Amino acid sequence: MDTLYPVHDLDPILKVYPDTNNDFSPERILSDTTLTFLKGDELPRLLNVGTTYWGKLNLKAEEKLIGWTLHFEDKMIDSPAWTKSNGTVDVYGYVDKELIFHQKTGAEYSKEEKAYKGNWIMNAITLDSLPVKKVVEIIIKVKGNAMGYPAYFNLTAEARINPITTSLINTIVVSIFFYLVLRSSYCYIIYCSISTYGNLFFFGSVFGWSSVR
Numbered sequence: 624m625d626t627l628y629p630v631h632d633l634d635p636i637l638k639v640y641p642d643t644n645n646d647f648s649p650e651r652i653l654s655d656t657t658l659t660f661l662k663g664d665e666l667p668r669l670l671n672v673g674t675t676y677w678g679k680l681n682l683k684a685e686e687k688l689i690g691w692t693l694h695f696e697d698k699m700i701d702s703p704a705w706t707k708s709n710g711t712v713d714v715y716g717y718v719d720k721e722l723i724f725h726q727k728t729g730a731e732y733s734k735e736e737k738a739y740k741g742n743w744i745m746n747a748i749t750l751d752s753l754p755v756k757k758v759v760e761i762i763i764k765v766k767g768n769a770m771g772y773p774a775y776f777n778l779t780a781e782a783r784i785n786p787i788t789t790s791l792i793n794t795i796v797v798s799i800f801f802y803l804v805l806r807s808s809y810c811y812i813i814y815c816s817i818s819t820y821g822n823l824f825f826f827g828s829v830f831g832w833s834s835v836r
Contacts, residue, residue, distance in 0.1 A: 624684055626691075629782040633680060633693075637663025637778055640677040641670075649715045649722075649762045652677045663776055668698075670773045678763035678776055688750040688780075692739060695728070695746035695765070696777040707744065709775065710768035714748050717760040724752055730768055750780065 624631055638660040640652060652658070663678070670676060693714065697707050708730035716724040726738045726748040734740070739747045753759055765774040 624682060624688070624780060626686055626688070626782065631780040632664075633778040633780060634663035634666075634776065636680050637776060638679045639663055639666060639776065640679070642675040642677055645675055647675075647677055647764075649713075649764070652679055652762050653717060653720065653760060663778065666776065670767075670775060672767060672771055672773045674767075674774065676765045676774045676776070678761075678765065678778070680761050680778075682750075682753065682759050682761055682780070683757065684750075684753045684755055684759075686755060688753050688782075690783040691750040692741075692747045692781055692783065693750055693761075694779045694781050695775060696779060697744075697746070697775060698777055707772055708768055709746050710766045710772075711764075712746055712748075712766075713764040715762040715764075716753070717762065718754060718757050720760075723754070723759070729766075 639662070640647065640658055640660050660679075663680075695709060695712060699707060709728075710731040711729040712727065712732075714724075714726045714728070715722060727736050728739055728746045728748055730743065734743065738749050739745070741747060763776075765776065767773045
């Protein structure tokens, strides 16, 4: 992963395994090469309600991913916020077939169980702990929520913008805005002054005024 780019679309490298009988395990997804899978960037808009899905992909960080997160983006814009979100998401990381982390997210896990402390509706895990220059096999177990919302992936790796950087950007934007407003106001005042003087000069010429007072 190149950290020069703040967002990486991971669906093209994601393999998705429907688990209709709920009998898969992280170890099986990790090692069983005979399982059939769907490509992450070819999934239907809505997956099947009530079906558990597993995902698998490899990540390799060239440097520490401090502040980076793995996001499951909900693209349904019509539903009320409280009905959305995956129910539970379990993300396992393996290096050389050894488990190095297990993180949880989703609306039906408590805040205390989640490593990512952002908005509760956001499905995300932190990537700070990924080792450098090692291939990490990521195994994901996703379930829809109890409100009948189906599981989803829409997977991206994203860098969190530093609050100082955000503040600086906001300051620059506001400064530019006020500069443009003041500049427009100044130009308008000059325009009005010129127009007023021109009108007085015109009427002075018509009525024979010797000077404009």
